[in-house]
Amino acid sequence: MTTPDSSVAVVGLSCRLPGHIRSPQAFWDALVTGRDLVTDHTDAHPRADILPAAILTETEQGFDAAHFGFSPTEVAAMDPQQQMLLELVDEAFQDAGMALTDWRGKRVGLWVGSSCLDQALLRLGPGQGGTMVDTAGALPSMLANRLSRHRLIDWRGPSEALDTACSASLVAAHRAHQALLTGEVDLAVVASANTLRLDTHTRMFAASRVLSDDGCVHPFDQGGSGFVRGEGGGALILQRTADCPTTGTRPRALVAASLTNCDGAGAPIGTPNVAGQIDLLTRTYAQAGLAPDQVDYVEGHATGTAAGDAAESRALGRVLGRARPEGEPLLVGGVKPNVGHLEGGAGLIALIKVVLSLEHGVIPPTIHHTHPLPALQRMGLQVPTTARPWPQREHTPTAGVSAFGFGGTNAHLILQQAPPAPNPPSAHSDEDQAPHLIPLSASSTAALAQSAGLWSAAMGQAGSVRQVAATAAHRRDHHHGARAVVLADSAPQAAQAWDAAAQGRTHLSLAGPRRPAHKPLVVFVYPGHGAHPATLSGHHGLEAEPVFTQALERARLAAFLESDQGEAAGLARVQPAQWAWQVAATALLASWGVRPDVVVGHSLGELAAAHTAGVLTLHEAALVVAQRSRLLEQTAPKGELLATSLDPARAQELVRSLPTVAVASINAANATVLSGPIGELDLLADQLAKSGVWTRRISDAPPAHGPLVADQAEQLPDLVKTIRPRPATTALWSTATAARAQGPEWDAAYWGRQLRSPVLLHKTVRALAEQERPVVxxxxxxxxxxxxxxxxxxxxxxxxxEVDPPLVCTDGPAAPRENLLMALGQLYTFGLNPSWPTPSTPTAAPLPLRAWTHHSSAAPQNANQVVELSALETERARTVITERVTALVRGLLPQGSALPQGDAVLAEAGLGSLALAHLHIQLIHQLPDLAGLPAHVVHQATTMSALVKAITQFWAPAHLAHS
Known part of the structure; x- marks a missing residue:
């Protein structure tokens, strides 16, 4: 008997099946209600040649190419099975409560079972296929490696595509199970897919008389005449049960044993062999140490064919049925009546059905079973035709799953019900009542809105807000093309905010949705006077953040020790408190994974910037703050500041004839601040108001950066002469010079000049924002x-x-801690990947799957008609070359990527060697005059302009030589 310490657990499931089944729960609902998902034959149906069959609609077959970064050209060449598998594996990780990216570069094994050859026949037949893009998209051998080698997945364990016909995916599950038991991998993924794009196999099956006469599968039934084909797929994640507590995954069922065998030569190929099935069942249950009466149910291969069902019944009866106690028949059933025969994927769908049955403690009905085979009762077998509770016996609920390949390769797995999950603590901690950030990422804003709607509806049943936030932050991926985040302390609040996101409305608890920038340049701007806390304690709610409170106390103590007046008052108290708050907030943001790439300070704020950049120690910055604020306190009775909407030129012209008034700060193109005596500023305010200029007195601010502080500016260097500035460890820009500073030049003399010089914030920030790299x-x-x-x-x-400036503020309408959390959420939506303040919880909350953005897989329109360049004038021919190269490059770029212009590096835009090889061949196909174009001409070009130039230069001399 398998024990939890030695067992393997199923921890994640996903499936995609006809009838709009996109989740295990939807599949379960279809099973217990007995839905038949087969589409009946009708000549008007666009896929009438394969009907009746269980088929996916066009919407259900879509693919989110942008999410996975595939170009339109690649998508057009890709097997739909590859597309479906990518999404199914992603969904299985979501279901398991594991972030897919957490397993990048790890020993994860992938086994894909499939027997579908349609894409290979379509793309690689006679006269088809031209590049490695076509080959990689069509070969069945690529089904596993397309996933394992994807940049978002990057698994280093075995990566195998298996084709043993109808048993392929269950054989894959056996391989995965064994790899975990032997320690070959740390996580195992099994996946399968089946698509029906050609009628080739339908005609072959019809000619072989194995397709159902009435379009229904009748398993173990006298009326069984065959199966109907089916489309769809699934994925399943296996993990050693002992490892589940470490990753916080929940076992959904345990794998007790698995084996495969071959029928041998006892029967012609394509004919079921009872002896081979008996051998497989006998050895598998012996491996598990299970007696026949300890098996409750077997999910059969159950194709509905007379020969197949008869053989399977005899084997099950011989090994498990006839040896059971009287009145306890072995229950057997099949999923093919519901979803059709998924051929290579059939075994995995059957396995998923059994996992769900064990989990719910219910055996679903087997539909279309009305006239049992006479041998069933004699064999000790019974087919349940209504949903029934799992038999209550002394042993652990146990089930088997069989799959038999057309060529004779068979597989059988034994599953057992997982132990119940421990009950969560009933008492709510303070953290359950506190606000938490709940992040969500999707491939597009449309997909995010759909996901937000699903999350809104699920908030009430998903668990505490803390568990939901922990799951969303740590157990879901965040590298997608759209982001939003909700800050909430209750399920209703979270539900309302997510509903707003779904409806495209704003909400105080919602940040985003936004399309995040890739690695934005993070610029911290520390404001000057006026940015102090409303109360000098200034940290309501932040008592729960020891990083903040400890940093705040250290900064306050340093400012107090560096003050030569002891406990200060007025400006000499307010400004050090503001600086200390900025230092503490910076420390807290750093603990949440947010560190600036560039720091900028406005007036007093340059002291926080200097400390953050490593130029001044905490005590050196505190010394300058203390002495600077004490000197400014002396000037407060003499003057103040006046904010205006003047542009810099008008402001300078206005104060030119006023010796005691100066432009103290240029904050924006139409935002300047004047410094001077109170009386003169009052007169200027009246004068400007009459001219329609906006003004506002800043009466609590000293007249810094103006003539009234000239004496204090001369005194300050001597008071702080002990500082020893160091080279900046973070890029530091001076608003006194509007240029980058190295650090050592910010000595005592600098702080004297800085107190008197105007603050050039506008020029500084504009210089940073005009760089190619996006800023936040x-x-x-x-x-x-x-x-x-x-x-x-x-x-x-x-x-x-212009529409949504990448600006985040650490204040807001809520308490300080909530404001800082919302700032963190805003930064996430702009492209940062923080260290989430809500720690991971032992188990995941049952959040809905993320929605996809599905697009058609149609080939891109690249003007593929052949053009003879030699028939064109030289300039026109060069234009055609440029147009063709541009169109082909656009088709090869990952969806959503911008076309690289000029000197933009092609590789950084996503054009690798495989894409360039396709580009080379397609150019020759479309422009025959480039027939001799060497491949290295294309592969050696690093930029778009170099590529076009190299191809044009190749053509021009050849053309001129023959003209």
Missing amino acids: VVEVGARSVLASALASTLAQAQRRY
Whole structure:
């Protein structure tokens, strides 16, 4: 008998079957209600040549190419089985509560069972196929490697495609089971798919008289005349049961034993061999140590053919049925009446059915069984035709699954019910009531909206918000093309926010949805005076964050020790408190995985920037803050600041004749701040108001960066002369010079000049935003004072920032901790991958599967007609070459990728050697005058412009030589 310590568990399932079945739960609902998913024959049906059959609709067969990064050209050449398998394996990991990316580069084995040759016949037949793109897309041998070698998957264990005809996927499950038992892999994935694109096999099966006469499968029934074909697929994840606690996975069933064999020469090929089946069953149950009466149910191969069902009945009766106690027949059934015969994928679908049956404790009905074979009762077998509870006996609920290959390769697996999961703690902790971030990623904003709708409906049954957040953060993948996040402390709040995302509405608890940038440049901007906490404690709700509170206390202590006045008041107290809050918030964000690539400070904020960049130690920054704020306190009675909507030129012209007034700060193209005496600023405010210029007095701010602080600017260097600035470890930009700083130049003299010089925030941020790499700007302050100016500058710098500028503020309408959490969520939607503050929980919450964005697999329109370049004028021919290269490159790029322009590197855009080989061959096909084009001309070009130039240069001399 298998024990939990030595067993293998099924931990994840997925399936795609006719009847809009996209999940194991939907499959189970179809099974227990006895649905027949076969499409009857009708001449008007577009696929009438294969009907009756259980077929997928066009919508059900779509593929999310953008999610997996495939180009239209690759998709057009790909076997639909490959496409289905990619999505099914992804869904199985979601079902298991494991992030697929967590297993990249690991010893994961993949076994794919399939016997479908349709794509190979379509793409590689006579006169077909031209490149490795076609070959990789059509060969059955590529079914496993298309997944294992995908950049998002990258598995290093065995990767095998198996074809033993109708037993292929169950043989694959056996191989996976054995690999786990021997330690060959740490995780095993079994998958299968079957698509019906040609009528070749349908005609062959019809000629062999194994297809059902009435379009129904009648298993173990006197009326059984054969099977109907079926489409679909499934995936299953196996793991050693002992490893489940480590990964937090939940065993859904245990694999007690598995074996395969061959029928041998006892019967002609294609004919079932009872002796071979008896041998397989006998040895498999002996391996498991199970007596016949310890087996409750067997999911048979059950094709509905007279010869097949008769042989299977005799074998089951001989090994398991006739040896049972009186009144306890062996229950047998089959799934083919529901979903048709999935051929190479049939065994795995049957296996999934049994896992679900054990999990629910119910044996579903076997439909279309009305006249049992006379031998069943004699063999101790019975076919349940209504759903019935699993038999309650002293042993662990146990079931077998059989699959028999056309050529004689057989497989049998034994499954047992998994022990019940431990009950979760009933008491709610404080963390259950606290707000948590719930992130969601999907391939497109449309798919995200669909997913959000599913999540909204599931929030009430998915568990505590903490468990939902932990599952979403740690057990789902986040590398997709659209992101959103919800901050909630209750299921109703989360449901409302996700419903808003589904409906395209805003919500206070919702960030996004957005299309994230790839590796954005993170710019921290530390605001100056005015960004201090509303209360000088300033951390309501942040007591639960020791990283913040400890950093805050260290900074406050340093500022107090560096002050020569002891406990300060006024500005001398407010500004150090603001700096300390910024230092603490930076530490907290770092603990959440958010570290800046660039730091910028506005006036006082440059002290936080200097410390973050490693230029000043905590005590050195505290010294400058303390002395600077004490000096500014002296100037507070003399003047203040006036914010205006003036552009810099008008502001400079306005103050030119006023010796005591200066432009203190240029925050945006139409946002300048003036510094000067209170009386003069009042007069200017009145004057500007009459001219229609917006103004606002900043009466609590000292007249920094203006003439009134000239004396203090001269005194400051001597008071902080002990500082020893170091080279910046993070890129540091000065708003006094609007240029990047190295660090050592930020000495005592710099801080004197900085106090008097205008703040050039607009010029600094615009320079950063105009770089090719997208930016995301974070205003780090307890209060946001620069948001509108930063947003304006971002929108002016890049058109892509006009609608939704990549700006995040650490304040907001909620308590400080919630505001910082929402800032983290916003950063996630802009492209950052944080270290989520909600830790992983021992088990996953049952969240719905992510929705896909399905598109047609039609070939791209690349103007494939042949053009004779020699018949064109030279300039026109060069234009045609450029157009063809551009069209082909566009078709080879991953969906959603921008066409590389000019000197953009082709490899970085996703064009590898395989894509370039396809490009080379297609160019020759479409432009025969390039027939002698060497492959190296294409492969050695690193950029788009170099590629077009090299091909044109090859053609031009050859053309001129023959003209």
